[in-house]
Amino acid sequence: MAILELSGITKRFGGLTAVNDVTFNVEEGEIFGLIGPNGAGKTTLLSCLAGDLRPNAGTVRFDGRDTTGLAADRMCRLGLGRTFQIPRPFPHLSVLENVLVAATFGDPDLHGEAIARRATEMLEYVTFPRSPATLASHLNAAQLKRLDLARALASHPKLLLLDELAAGLTPGELADMAALLRRIRDNGVTILMVEHVMRLILELCDRLSVLQYGELIAHGDAATVAADERVREAYLGQNYIL
Amino acid sequence: MLVRHRRRIALLGVLVVALVLPYIPPFTGEDYRRWLVGAAFMAAQAVAFDFTAGYINIVNFGFAAFVGLGAYTSGILAVDFGISPWIGMVAGGTVSGFVGLLTGALTLRLRGIYAAVMAWFVGLALMGLIRNVPDITRGSLGLAVPSLLESSENLPYYYVIMAMLIVTFAVLAWVIRSRYGLAFRAIGQNLAAARASGINPTRYLVINFVLSCAFAGWIGGFYAHYYGILTPDVMLTSHTVEVLAIAYIGGRGSLWGAAVIAFPLSIGVEFLKVQFSTLPGVHLVLYGLLLIVVMIYKPGGFAAVVRGLESWLIRSRPGDTATEAPPAS
Numbered sequence: 001m002a003i004l005e006l007s008g009i010t011k012r013f014g015g016l017t018a019v020n021d022v023t024f025n026v027e028e029g030e031i032f033g034l035i036g037p038n039g040a041g042k043t044t045l046l047s048c049l050a051g052d053l054r055p056n057a058g059t060v061r062f063d064g065r066d067t068t069g070l071a072a073d074r075m076c077r078l079g080l081g082r083t084f085q086i087p088r089p090f091p092h093l094s095v096l097e098n099v100l101v102a103a104t105f106g107d108p109d110l111h112g113e114a115i116a117r118r119a120t121e122m123l124e125y126v127t128f129p130r131s132p133a134t135l136a137s138h139l140n141a142a143q144l145k146r147l148d149l150a151r152a153l154a155s156h157p158k159l160l161l162l163d164e165l166a167a168g169l170t171p172g173e174l175a176d177m178a179a180l181l182r183r184i185r186d187n188g189v190t191i192l193m194v195e196h197v198m199r200l201i202l203e204l205c206d207r208l209s210v211l212q213y214g215e216l217i218a219h220g221d222a223a224t225v226a227a228d229e230r231v232r233e234a235y236l237g238q239n240y241i242l
Numbered sequence: 243m244l245v246r247h248r249r250r251i252a253l254l255g256v257l258v259v260a261l262v263l264p265y266i267p268p269f270t271g272e273d274y275r276r277w278l279v280g281a282a283f284m285a286a287q288a289v290a291f292d293f294t295a296g297y298i299n300i301v302n303f304g305f306a307a308f309v310g311l312g313a314y315t316s317g318i319l320a321v322d323f324g325i326s327p328w329i330g331m332v333a334g335g336t337v338s339g340f341v342g343l344l345t346g347a348l349t350l351r352l353r354g355i356y357a358a359v360m361a362w363f364v365g366l367a368l369m370g371l372i373r374n375v376p377d378i379t380r381g382s383l384g385l386a387v388p389s390l391l392e393s394s395e396n397l398p399y400y401y402v403i404m405a406m407l408i409v410t411f412a413v414l415a416w417v418i419r420s421r422y423g424l425a426f427r428a429i430g431q432n433l434a435a436a437r438a439s440g441i442n443p444t445r446y447l448v449i450n451f452v453l454s455c456a457f458a459g460w461i462g463g464f465y466a467h468y469y470g471i472l473t474p475d476v477m478l479t480s481h482t483v484e485v486l487a488i489a490y491i492g493g494r495g496s497l498w499g500a501a502v503i504a505f506p507l508s509i510g511v512e513f514l515k516v517q518f519s520t521l522p523g524v525h526l527v528l529y530g531l532l533l534i535v536v537m538i539y540k541p542g543g544f545a546a547v548v549r550g551l552e553s554w555l556i557r558s559r560p561g562d563t564a565t566e567a568p569p570a571s
Binding site: 050051052071072073074076077081082084088089090091092093097100101102104105106107151152154155 | 421424425427428431432434435436437438439440441442443495
């Protein structure tokens with residue numbers, strides 16, 4: 001069953017068409033990869049799904065209902081979690097409080113003490129390496145990414161949108177992240193990830209879509225996409241790490 | 243937990259000092275007691291102001307207008323309708339809160355500085371309105387307002403405004419500790435992440451703004467019935483700036499910082515006004531300078547200084563480190 005159905009999504013900024021007539025489905029329980037060169041419209045597309053931007057045309061169906069143009073906070077409460085390309089913590093809140101925010105407001109089913117318990121659990125789940133009392137402004141980039149992930153998970157999402165979560169991680173951190181994402185999927189969360197780190201994409205994703213100049217140019221399982229002429233030309237051509 | 247506990251005891255200590263202050267020379271004199279009333283009045287305003295500026299990170303430049311609106315509401319109710327100032331003050335808070343609701347619904351969809359500027363314009367418009375309906379407000383001539391108390395001494399007024407300060411602080415601090423406070427801080431620190439965490443920003447921003455304006459109006463009601471004369475000047479932006487300076491020097495996002503620092507600052511300023519009576523407005527220059535110094539060297543203000551001192555105390559007693567608990571929500 002498709003948890004996310006996009007049909008004909010188009011987003012224009014003035015004369016520029018950032019996303020043009022994009023249609024695909026994300027099936028429940030899969031890890032779906034969205035790749036493409038810089039400026040291809042990946043983040044714009046995610047923003048259209050997550051409610052940060054309203055598409056000019058097309059419909060988004062999430063979890064069986066039309067959610068086109070719903071605000072980001074509604075989408076979150078409906079079960080869509082997301083991380084940001086550049087992590088956006090609440091800098092003057094502690095690590096625990098950062099996650100508490102999403103547990104408190106992101107999951108309407110959670111009440112009372114269960115909220116704090118959820119927040120603590122999520123920090124353990126992502127094996128957060130520092131004290132929960134640390135201020136978010138004191139974290140490094142890799143820790144911020146992990147915090148962002150814990151925050152997104154705390155709202156108990158059915159679908160998780162990850163925007164370049166692996167960017168800038170060391171090879172060791174990358175392996176940890178891959179294991180973590182697989183664990184999240186195995187716990188029943190569908191994942192849609194935008195990523196540049198091909199190793200992670202090829203290792204994790206069940207299916208891929210490739211975006212170029214705002215249009216979908218290829219679609220399918222990792223091997224098919226990687227073998228596609230247009231994809232090789234557009235994106236992987238220049239001896240990209242495969 | 244112990245840190246918070248200790249801080250609460252310290253705050254109670256400060257409160258006790260403030261309550262006995264009028265009996266300690268030189269504050270036994272009427273003039274000095276008037277300064278004390280003024281200080282508590284500024285403290286209460288600074289708390290209500292910081293509730294917005296320090297948490298949702300939107301500066302209400304029209305703050306003084308909301309104080310003035312409450313003052314005029316209560317004053318007019320007493321003058322024209324003979325309504326008790328005690329009820330009038332609450333009515334003043336209600337009217338300010340309601341106008342705050344309209345203003346907030348209008349401005350808080352805008353971001354940061356735009357919301358601040360819009361609130362400022364609303365404040366200026368309110369002042370213009372008060373000035374231009376002399377039939378009701380007597381405009382610049384000033385509206386003579388009946389006193390709150392029989393007594394013409396400052397001492398009972400001091401305890402009234404102290405009680406109002408305590409109520410303002412207690413209610414707003416309680417809200418900040420609730421889930422609302424968590425939403426306020428999240429929105430103020432990162433709007434996009436707050437949205438992505440399921441928070442509907444407009445709703446919480448408006449709630450915050452209305453509460454702040456309502457307390458401003460209530461406190462303004464006290465002002466009316468204490469000074470006994472109201473002019474539109476009560477709504478001047480320079481009054482907002484004074485409150486802002488105190489709130490920021492006390493520490494943004496710290497209600498107690500604003501409340502505590504208001505006393506030495508406000509009394510110091512009164513002292514300066516006496517010393518430099520030939521230089522009107524010198525206190526604003528001082529506020530400006532202090533504000534600059536604080537913003538550069540200690541952006542967390544007085545509250546950050548106290549926190550620094552606290553952790554230094556804890557560190558210097560190694561057996562005690564375990565009590566440095568995470569800040570509970």
